[in-house]
Amino acid sequence: MRVTTATEAAARDRAAIAAGVPSYALMTAAGEGAARILLETYAHRLAHGVVLYAGTGNNGGDAWVVAESLAAAGCPVEVRALGEPNAEVAREAAARARVALATAVPPSGIPAVVVDGLLGLGVAGPPRADW
Numbered sequence: 001m002r003v004t005t006a007t008e009a010a011a012r013d014r015a016a017i018a019a020g021v022p023s024y025a026l027m028t029a030a031g032e033g034a035a036r037i038l039l040e041t042y043a044h045r046l047a048h049g050v051v052l053y054a055g056t057g058n059n060g061g062d063a064w065v066v067a068e069s070l071a072a073a074g075c076p077v078e079v080r081a082l083g084e085p086n087a088e089v090a091r092e093a094a095a096r097a098r099v100a101l102a103t104a105v106p107p108s109g110i111p112a113v114v115v116d117g118l119l120g121l122g123v124a125g126p127p128r129a130d131w
Contacts, residue, residue, distance in 0.1 A: 031065020049107025063117020
C-alpha cells in the first residue's frame with residue numbers, strides 16, 4: 001500500500017478533479033472503501049456499532065459516506081457531527097446518509113470502533129475548542 005502525505009493526497013485529488021472526476025465520486029470511493037475495510041477487517045468489533053465524528057468539511061463528508069455504507073450493511077451506526085457540512089459534496093453525502101441512518105440500528109453499549117472524520121487535508125493551525 002502506498003501512503004501519501006497530506007500534500008500529495010491533496011495534489012492527487014486536484015489532479016483527478018481536473019481530469020474530470022467529480023468530487024462526489026472521490027468522496028464516495030473513499031468512504032465506501034473505508035467502510036469495506038472496517039467490515040472486512042474489524043467485523044468482530046462491529047457488534048456494538050460504530051460512532052463516526054463528522055466535521056463540517058469534506059473529511060466530514062467522507063465520514064457520512066462511511067456511515068451510509070455501514071448502515072446499508074446492517075451495522076449499528078451513529079454520526080456525531082460538529083455542525084452542518086459547509087461544502088456542497090459533503091452536504092450531499094450527509095443528506096444521503098441521513099436517509100440510511102433513519103432506519104439504522106443505533107449502537108448499543110460502548111462501540112469498539114470510532115471513525116475520525118473531523119480533520120482532513122485542509123486542516124491548518126491548532127485544534128479549535130469544538131474539535
